[in-house]
Amino acid sequence: MEELRVDHLSKDFGAIRVLRDISFSVTSEERRIVIIGPNGAGKTTLFNLVSGELPSTGGSIHLFGRDVTRMPCHRRTRLGLARTFQISDLFPHFTLMENVLLALQAHDSCCYQMLRSRRAYTHLYEKAEDLLKKMRLYEKRDFPIASLSHGETRLTEIILGIAAGPQILLLDEPTSGLTSSEGVWLAKLIRSLLKDITILMIEHDMNIAFDFADRMIVLHQGEIVADGRPEEIRTNPSIREIYLGTFHG
Amino acid sequence: MGNKSLGLKRILTFSIGAAAALAVPMLPKYAVTLATSIVIYSIYVSSANLLTGYTGLVSLGQAMFWGSAAYVAAILTTRSAVTNFYLISLIGLLTVIVLSSFFGVLALRVKRLHFMIVTFAFGHVVWCLAMYPMQHITLGYDGIKDIPRPTLGFSLPTDSATGFYYLVLAVAAVCFFVVHRVIKSPFGHALVGIRDNEHRMIALGYNTFVYKYICYMLSAAVAGISGLLFAFFNGYVNPAELHWIWSGDALMIMFIGGVGAFWGPLLGAIAYTGLRYWISSYTMYWFGIEGIIFILVVLFFRGGIAGFIMNLQRKLTNGRAEG
């Protein structure tokens, strides 16, 4: 089943065309797609367009068969899409537990409840605890966000993304700011715990990227220059040139 | 937050409530009147606290709702035969909800600073309307005088200071109860989420506009109730009740009491009313002094009175744990 389809998507910022003619689709058979490309290629902008944070200049986006090109960001989440951010975007005044509860509450029927205490909704607390246990952060559940290590905040970032049980998850550089061994650990964790979700991941670390991916999309200067299996990408000479070229330039 | 601390909070709330209900009416009349005004102001400021402290929407337009409801009470009681409190409250609330539903849709389209300026502009337009074009109804600059106390349908004598105090206390209890419930609910949790990181709330799937809109209308309703009570309390309403300076005052009192703290508005109202009463007996330069107090609070006591108390509490409990 086709989960995500992007057709001739483009995005201009004033006179600058950041993304041009982006087309690809993702089916439920593919689980791990990694998007790579040099800085400024437009990867995060692509995520912003798919999640709805930014309006596109041209082209269309279909989620689970529905045209969501003009759909506001919060409604796309309800269709089964979720997204995390390269720079952790958490709720600084809440504890870890409260952060997760907020994420779980969004799609629960109680989200507009104004008169009953939120403690009455024990099912949310149970779900939150399950999630935290699964992601190995249960002991820190009452800690304020500020006291978590960087690796733990990156993990929390992912927890917020998966809380509502999405079918597609956009991970924007989940290993950003981590050491390479921490990054490898996180990628392994993602692979083992998030088996049933289709993941689109932006990644800079080539080892992690090639190890994680079933399929890779290479973005360069706003265009898709390659789209295929990791082995094909690895041996593609023009991809090497893009990366080696940027080292020299 | 353990059960012991929760129990302590409940005892404290109960004793304050008991003191307010039983001890205050035994004081001399001027004290009862002062207490009445404190309670009315605390309702007004808690409406601002809901909107600003908990949701992060800084509005310079709260006076619009206070004043509109006050005028509704004034006009109904002086121009028509209506004196029934429930009826007047209903009409006042309806007026305020209609106003806020209209202005809210427009104002919430813009963010932060622009929102503040838009609410200021809206509030000012309403003030201008009351001053000039609607003069035949509002009596413009002179204002409406001789507003009688409302009737309650049973024998509570609202003409007396004590009787009216009990009415105000009862209404305040209801308002504070509702606000408390909202803050503790999932809806309230979402409001604070919006305050701290609206961007992430949207990404999580919340329709933040709906939350802000409902909060805006609820805050307007609470402000309206307090304005209504004020009209009866003061017996006189003039356009100053709609002026943006009164909206600014609400924010200042809120800061002094402690932004985003549940008891902040009450503490702020007590400090403000007490200080104003005391200082005004020595000098007429109350506004300048209010300004100085506010500056000191913002620079040195950032959490307001509530924050100060919580810090103290934390220091005491830490001391006990270590000692």
Added chain:
Amino acid sequence: MELPIAISQVLNGIAFGMLLFLLASGLSLMFGLMGIVNLAHGAYFMVGGYVGLTTFEATSSFLLALLAGAGTGAFLGFLTERFFMRRLYGLHGHESILLTFAISLVLSDLSLFLWTGTPRWVDPPSFLDVSFNIMGAFYPAYRLAIILIGAAVFTGLYWFQERTRWGAIVRAGVDDKETVTGLGINILLVFTMVFCLGAFLAGFGGFIGAPVLGLHIGLDVEIIMLALGVVIVGGLGSLPGCLVTCLLMGLSDTLGKVLWPSYSSLTIYLVVVIVLLVKPSGLFGKGN
């Protein structure tokens, strides 16, 4: 309306608009650069006027009084920025605004204490105490002088903003503070400078406007409301836009008071509200 009266009123509107510009230009720049709405700006205007008045009564020198008024404005601006606003940088914008609101309350009561609530007047300097015949209207030279001075200030500010290094730094700072700081420029110094310049102009405007508007308690509130309207409608960061909006506001306020005495304040703010809702960045502002 006959022609001479119409001409008088239009010129009055333009003169008033120029006075507004002296106030609004600083306000607009502050808002654009620091995201702060300085509600004390009206108080600088009023206090500058009062200090100028006292200096004029003591020395009979209009020029000295003008310098004293403008200097007072600059001094108050410096105090505000250095000791109050600076502590709040990086925090929520609304706390800064409330702080300036509190400062304006303090300044207002201080003025009440020092100069009492009686409205005061200043006579224009004798060499300008003449009238010119403009198409049948006898128009005071002093108000024409205000218009010329306003135009001169605009030209000076524009040149400063567009042609000098300091101006370039300020413009860059409006766009991107971090980069400017990264370039080794002391952005705090720039902030203080902008604050002082804006406050200087406010104090200047307060005294120069005194022969026209008079000086009374409450002037600060009246003038800041109009200036805020200008900043909102005129958009940010655009000096020509600010000038045009000031002239429009000045004209509508003056003509409004003549044609519909009761409603002038209302119409201005209705316009502000409508503009805000149609184009939140203002008539001349760049979109966010």
